[in-house]
Amino acid sequence: MDNRINTNLFLNIRWILIFKSVFLISTILLFSYFFSYAQKVHAAFTIQVLDSSLHPIPGIFVQINDSARAQWNFSDSSGIVEFDDPNCTYCHLQLRGIGYVNVDTFVQYRPMYAIKFILAPALHALKGVEIQSQRPRIISKNEKIIFNWNQLSEFKKGETIWDLLGMTPLVHTINNKLKVLDNENVVIFINGKRQIFSNEELINYLKSMPADRIVQFEIIPIPPANYHVEAGQSVINIVLKKELKDYLGGNISMSALQNSYFNPAAIIHIDGKAGKFSFSNTEYISNSGERDRFTKNYDELQTGYQFLDTYVKNRNRWRIMGSYLYANYDIDTQQSLSTVFFFDNLRSHPTKPEVGDALYFSNSSSTLTDSVGTTYSILNEDSKDVGYTFDYTLNKNKLKINAEIGQIYYNDINQQMTRIESRNENKHDTLFNFIQRINQSIKNTNFYFKIDYTLAKNIILSSGINGYLTNNDSQVNWENFDVSDYVIDSSLSNKYLYVENNFYPFINFSSEIFHKLTINAGVKYEIANNNGKLNNYYIFKRNKSTLIPTFIFSYQINSNDQIVYSYASSKIWPSFWQLNPIRWYQSANDFVEENPYLESAQQNEHMLRYAFHQKHQFILDYKIIKNDYGQYYIFGPNHSITTTRVNFDYTKNFNFNYVTTLSFLHQHVMLNPEVAFNYNQIKGKDTIYADYHKISAMVQLNAQIILSESKNWDCTINGAYYSPSLSGIYENDGLASISMEIKKSIKKWNFGLLVQDPFKMGTIRSKVLTNQPVDMHVSIYADNFFVRFRAVLNFWKNIQISERSMQNQSILERLGH
Template sequence: MKHIHYSLVFLFVVLSQPLWSQVALRVQLQDSTKQPLGGAALLVRDSAHVYSAISDSSGMALLSLPHAGKYALHISLLGYQPIDTVLPIFSGGSFIPFVLHASPHALSEVVVRTENIAIQQQGEKFILHFVNPNFVQGRSIWDVLKTSPLIQVDENDQLSVLGNGNVIIFINGKRQYISMQALVQMLKGRPADDIQQLEIIPVPTAEYNAPTGSAIINIVFKKSSNYTKGYVNSTTVYRNLFTQMLAAGITHQKGTWSYDINLDGSYNQAQIRQTSTFTDPQLPLEWASTQNTKISYPNLDGSIQLTYQPGKNSELSLFHESYYASANPDHYTQQTFTHYLQTMNNGQDSSDQSFINNKLNYYEANSVLQYSWTQPAQQKKLEFILSHVYVSYAQSHQYAFENYQSSQLKSSTNLYQDMPAFNNNIAARISYTQPVSQKVILSAGAEYTHSYAHNRVNWSQFMGGQYVSIDSLNILYQLPEDVFEGFFNVRMLLSQKFMLNAGLRASHTHDDGKLNGTSVYRRDYNNFIPILQFTYQLSANHQFSYALEDGVYRPTFWDLVPFFKYSSSNVVDQNASSLDKVTYFKNYLTYTLRQKHVFMLYNNFQYHVVSQNGYPYLNPDGKLVFASTNLKYDDLASISYNSSYAFFKGIWNWNPYIYITYHVIRGKDSTAFLDNHRFWTGLLFTNQLVLSRKKAWFAQVYTGFTSPIIGDASFYKQLHAQLQLNISLMKRIKNWTFLLMANDLLNTNQFQTRRYIFQNPMIDYRVQQYYLMPQFAVRISWNFGNQKVSAGEVNQQTIQEIKRRAGVNL
């Protein structure tokens, strides 16, 4: 038995033993006239892995390979004959020149102009290579993201990847814990010249430190050391009211230490109008309502990250962020006027007016301690993360309801609702990646999360000159939660063309929600979340991939608090205390053609999904109630196309995103009547224009058309199509960037109408909610430090390369 044990240990060591030396391969590419060729794609394979690179404007490509030996090399470049060969790589490194010969087939003008971006599929990733340096020079990282395929950014700076708005940002493979608002400001203030590539991961495998159901954008920078970089952003936005934002940050690295400090503050103002009409001919009941909401509030966000590298392959970092926002009742108001054309039981026509003053105080503190140890040549990685998040969320609502009948009789009610809450969360995660054979890499880990949520709801009524507590409505809701999770992922290279990822997340969740000390939400359940992905590369121009993810969304702590609040005197929002978990299944099937055109079939099926806007019904008092509930399922299927084109000598870069979607939502139990389904389509085009390379003038134009849709897990349909137009103009002067923006110029939200679905089909309820005008903004950025900041100069070698390949004089 002991001999068997030693034999197994010896076999494992042999299979997992990496080769410790790392060798460099330098490839020089030229055409038949000895001119360098930039933008060529290189794929290098051994028996287990695939390595890739893009040649620069000098025709040079550099790859770091884990060991000496024989490798298969593929080189492709539009307009030239590809090269496939086998290379012997020696331990001291290799320098190999190649000459590419022009293809006998003539290329069209459009094909030549697609050389700004190359899209490559590699396992679970879509890798965007910026082969034309003019595409990124003179712009910020955020501007590059906005004009990159597979990524969408709306007018409110909300990121999404192929329609998934739950996006996590990584930088150089490391998750960024800074809030998305502060992260956007940082990306706006830092130049994109140092970007090496973007990695887009629609379905992260189990080893990624990302929530289930999320997508990842990994920004990979060129290597640099001993630097100081900083930025200052000032943004002024006008949309009926002014909003002012100011952000600054500095990053410093020297030797083994580095720090990153970011500050972000703003004074936000917004004004929104909502109109609605309601008709129930059976009661009868009919009203028309107009609501104006005005909010003004400051917020402040500050973060610091300290990083220490005790060794070449290890790193220890400490991150902390604090965020605060506050709104006073005088600065957060809702005023609603409702005219009743008919009232219940043939009552007199009447009207009412409601004033709701809201108070808000929000504070969040987030701390993360992370240690990582990596051996890139051996593909080993150890990571440990310890995090703590504390959130304090106190809100209150003061309701003043004034009712009028026949314009003579008047009654009024004054209520006060106070809802203090806090949440405390501690989590620990450990993961390890290790090759177990020449063709198999195993990642495994475990994570534990403990959370405690504490929520109070206190009601009082103004009587006799003072507020008197309404004890029957007061509640205390507490929810402790423990989640134990383990995961593993196996990456297998089955052949030089076929790669497989298979993983599993297994977790156990324990909840014990208590309402006024009595257990009302006790849950113990297990989740098994499989992830399956494969990539098949038929050739350099044809790549296929498939991804399957099964996961669980747990109800949020706030969703489970059984409270209600008024939106107006006749509309009530009601929470539920017993929502079920949501199980989802996501499927992606993609085909990438010529490293430019991405075709995708996508399906997202959610079982027992929680309704987003609530289940609408009329209570006996004639008030419209929207109650949280689980539906039977939400099933969305779509086919989409993404790409990137360049026209007119590279002046115009055009990214189309086109999709056709079929969406169906079904209810269950009390909502079994719900059968909400519809086809819709979207045509979204992002344009980047170079107005003057010499003077560094740039412009971006976004146009989007979407036919009428239905909302996710919702009881409504949109009745009208939406057309959106956003325009921005940017000027670069040395270290300064000036940006003018005009968003939603057509203000089409004003014409969007939602019609809700009721159990009684005769009930008609329609809502319009919109800003009063388009959004206009001015952004000024200043960069400082010893970073490379480009003012939009042209790389002449690359331009000459495009000239020769196009066969024209540009």
């Protein structure tokens, strides 16, 4: 069974990669033909308009007069204007713009070259008058909180999507996790289409995707019922600029990051448009290494038994390689067909073992150890993640249809060798010497179909279905060392099969009433058929149906102020990772084990948002989760400690967030502050003791500073502080993070130097909350302190532009689209 699944998986991966290679070759040939043909049949006259600092000037009126006709146009955001094949050798040009000296001259027509004009400022121009047209950087629109990046072009040079997310209010990326408000279950959309990735693949992709075409982030904490999401998920929709003109461009990014190890990385990105066809391709490769440190201080208050455990993970020689390809074809003005292919591969072959040292004391008052335990562990891993999606969109009159289907194949083969030794004055023992081999294969099929019909002006009825079909086959072989070889231990080996088939038919109604009130109400009907087998025996079967209502009420007080109330109810299912019974040892009496008997949870969430003058956003969020699940410590006999997941009676969370945007010194300094207060309560049940509540606070600030506009120097500073808080079974100490990046642009190059967590404030220190006579403190220091240098080269960008598309593009850019 396992061999057949793996064979089918690799056959699918092979054919997908072959198809992608053929597609890329065809795309390169298509663009080569397109541009060679364009040069033969389309002799364009190209003009670029610059100011005295050699910066492009948009919006300059340019007219060319030849022997037969007069053509005119406006310069685009790059200061470029093109005219089709003028009938002249020496052409009459006129350039006019507010605040600049007019130009009236003759130039020689040279179709293979661009002619640059440098306009001098008009000294007699109006003084004291400044005309600006720009959108607020943060606005509230029904279910969405929109943060506009289109105007902040200075801060997008050389950046990635992940970088900009870390600078965006309400989005948190600390410790390599993506959160919206307090929700880690986040789904990424690009131009309204869901990206189907695993969590690790998603973060790798966001770190490799250039941000130069970003228009805005749309943050949707509670999405309506007609969104392509599962229950309890938040959405970040990344809106990219849609080019009307044909082009081919890209960039190469090279970086070197130094934490405990040297981590180089390279990314190449190419995107383009030719007629009805457009595409985007990203290839990335990196070596990743880090040195994390975990400590546990355990003290039994009654017996005096104590141990201090320090575990260091040396994760060097992790190679991450990935590929992402998006292609779109506009069938006509009303229909489009798009597809996405992605591949991610992680290989780990460390040269150093992960080492844990444990000091054991029989009496806490003694300074002499009874014994010393040492854990040596080497993890070799090879995981592959490959997938594709197809999307069809029809937008005709009152009818809009969207259909998506995709698959993900995941395979993880890892082998962890662990040896745990014990030493005291008299003897040296090997307590454990084993190999844990895991072969895990996952196949996920997802689909989405939606019909929107406009019943009347601003009244839309949506109906459809989305579904997720998942098979997870995991084989764990546990082999103990016996005299001269490793022998399989059948009591710890297992075969785990998890099947999850969830379907969500939905209906949604949205309407705008009197231009003030907007109602968005819908319901999903969840049909869940989930089951798990351990060693060919069912350990659970879950066949349940649940109504998931969503209601969003928006009242527009005036053009700047808005109140939004949202409610959603949902069923939350444990993931197959949390159900897979895999055991990881840190010391002889301390291990982590997942729980295949976890039950689902029921969540109800209420959110109230108030936008004051748009840029001030106040958010109240109340969430109660019945039968919630989370990590829990179980203290057993012989001083054993098991970390696993259990179901609680309920958890309650009450959050207040305030975010705003500020600018100073003619927008050379921009600040995005965020303040949050949180009340958290956990209630245990049965044998699970937990009855805790805590109030905590969070302050986050992002600053973007233009140091020198003329010399293209700018700076970004990110800082955050999390006060002592309760999280799951821990009472956490305060946590802080700070980073600063200096950036410089030189022609086609962008350079950046980033320093992250220089004061090493990112250590998590916590006390385990328990009713047992045990005092245990835990600390985790991830390798957060690092220095990174990045260089980005923006290479060729060939353009063929018609006069009509130039005018449309200019209009779109002025409107911020």
